[in-house]
Amino acid sequence: MATGGRLGLVAATALVMGNMIGSGVFLLPASLAPYGWTAVIGWIATTAGAMVLAYVLTRLTSALPKAGGPAGFVSAAFGHSAGFFISWIYLVSIWTAVVTIAVAAISYLSSMVPALGNYPAFAAIVLLWLLALVNMRGVRTAGGFQVVTLALKILPLLVVAVLAVIVLWGGHAAPPAFVPGQVTFHAVNGAASLTLWALLGFESASVAAAKVERPEVNIARATLWGTGLAGVLYLLVCSAIGLLLPPDVVAQSPAPFATFVTRFWSPEIAGLIAIFAVISCVGAVNGWTLLEAEMVRDMAARRMLPEWFAAVDGRGTARRALLISTVIASLFAAMNTSRAMQALFEYLLLLSTSAALWLYLACALAALRLGVARIPALIGVLYSLWTLWGAGLAASGLSFVLMVLGLPIWLWLKHRKPVAANL
Template sequence: MSGPDTEGPQGNAEAPKRKLGLIAAIALIMGNMIGSGVFLLPASLAPFGWNAVFAWIIVTAGTMVLAWVFASLTKMMPEARVPAGFVTAAFGEVPAFLVNWAYWVSVWTAVISIAVAAVSYLSSFVPAIGETALAPALSAIGLVWAMTLINLRGVRAAGNFQIVTLLLKVIPLLAIIVIAAIAFGDGSAEVRPFAMREINGLDLRAAAALTFFALLGFECASMAAARVENPEINVPRATMWGTALTGMIYLLVCSAVGLMLPEAVATTSPAPLATFVEYYWSPGPAALVALFAIISCVGAVNGWILMQGELPRSMAEQRTLPRWFGATDARGTPARALIVSSVIATICLALNSSRSMQGIYEFVLLLSTSAALWLYLAVALAAWRLKVVRPFAAIGAAYALWTLWGAGIEASGWSLVLMLSGYPLYWWAKREKATA
């Protein structure tokens, strides 16, 4: 290894002390999952009523199935290192590249949507952000680059930052659960009445597509397996624990806000959790919740930016992206991949600057969900073909297809187009390898 711009697998090696332990891996998963979804989704889900509650139950169960498939494959095939390695073993290199590229698209689109959510909550402290046309996009761009600078310091710095922000972001979520329990217990809660006739497949699918975005990230430890200590043990444990804990928190918090706030109040709130606290408690604590929500989103942006650097680096190591993307600095940080990803996120934010904050959030949310689902579907089908936990693989594949359907033709179609757009870079990498 010869300096700050070393290339190839040797240039990416890190000493064990720089790797993520089990707690940091769980923090990476939960920190990426607990981002904007739980803090902003209640506004989007409020019109669905009890359909949203059932959607959370179905999506959490389906995500746990997919998490078990990922964990089982990691145990059976530790040499695969990343989820795309399972797809390569089952179907070959080209399908693996396409779904891996689609997942990279989902990562930087997730960065965009979470950054927008952070700005939405920040607007409750600085109203001028929501009143100026370009301010939301510019503020989100500033957040993306601030977190990129932290990640450029190395994976250890990003991991420590993730642990701290996870501890802070859980505080308001636990407060919401306690407030909801007290309000329900003393009879002051105005719970939306349950009517079976309101439950229907159309609303359930639409709500599920939105809620699934909040659970993206359960695969992050698998994606960053090269940066995790004892990955054959810690990656499956972190995947299952992180997914289960996050799903339970989401179900309780989002159901409380969606069913106990009047629909008109929830749908128009830029900060629904803060509105819930103000409605059932007082404005002072509500402002504190908004502050914690910003911290939560910042932590999630940090974790996803870590992923948007690690994924191209890993693909370059596997020679499915040009080696240029795999270059690392003296800390083992894939600086080029990080900067390219953040530049793309910046361009997308600039192109969508004319939309409202909620409009940007919901469109990019569905695009990110659809792009990630192609990888989940491919891994589930790979598990079936490789004869690993086949019953779970079949359920996971059916669940991924159902969620793609629910995301709608626009988002799923764009995700497919963006997936195919990466093929020229794959061709470049193969030509580079042949020349070498």
């Protein structure tokens, strides 16, 4: 739990798993429906890649305990300018991730309150501000909220996993036959790019290092355990939904988990599943909200953003960083009000994923440069490049453009005041 305004091992692990188990596991079956068995291979590739990158981060944390997180690793290897641009694009990825998960929460709520489906962006903005208010109460409150929501969000995953076993055991459904010729490198690449969204967040404990108790021990444990457990749950549950339901049914469902339970159990229980899915998304929005405020505060403390945002209140909350982050996330949602629910979700998903991949690529390259875990780091570099390609030119290109848009801020800060020596 969180003690003394800091996150203990349980809360740090909940931060990692809670940020990972959010919208992805509940909405991705719809996006992955056309892939069939290829999606299973994509899940395996993504989980393996995420575990390698998570291991690289833990090794960098041990080698550079005073770096303060991923941005510090990149700065140590390639200089302050590289550290800024990677921090900036990762911050952009957090802003878009918060919006994407909020949209997913509204998608599940719309299965109970259909009117919300007409205004997904506006409803998402309301949710963003409600969770910002929770984080205003401090790290301890946000950490406790994360532990509770993690416990609740695992329940529907277990229900679907057990139900899938019962369905297969009783012969009520059978997965489609595996046809090797339908599995292509390009298809696996596309599926892996989508599934990586579900595993974004394994770096959460490293990013929030300043808020973690005994970071030299707890960050590695929370990162590896959280990533591994979430990856296994995703593989089992999403594959069951995607393979046991007709692809067209899954693809058109705004709430695939609820659809699965309705088909094989009862509509009443499906209604409860939808409620738990909303709780899951809300918990993830809470965790990412904590992370975005901490990222802005850390960048301000390193003079990568105006120092005005580095201030914290008596509870250790960076209120200014939290407010500006929520405003910007709200703008991301408002700019996409014309998109339908699933289109908005998938667009923001790929944008957030490709933006986060620049951080993963930079950390893997930093490990190579610093001589830390070189073989895993090389695999991490290749995996990051492969997934950036799979995300598509539109999303990866836009994320690169957003990274470059940080240039005026960096030039202004360098002109205004020398860069902090401890970057």
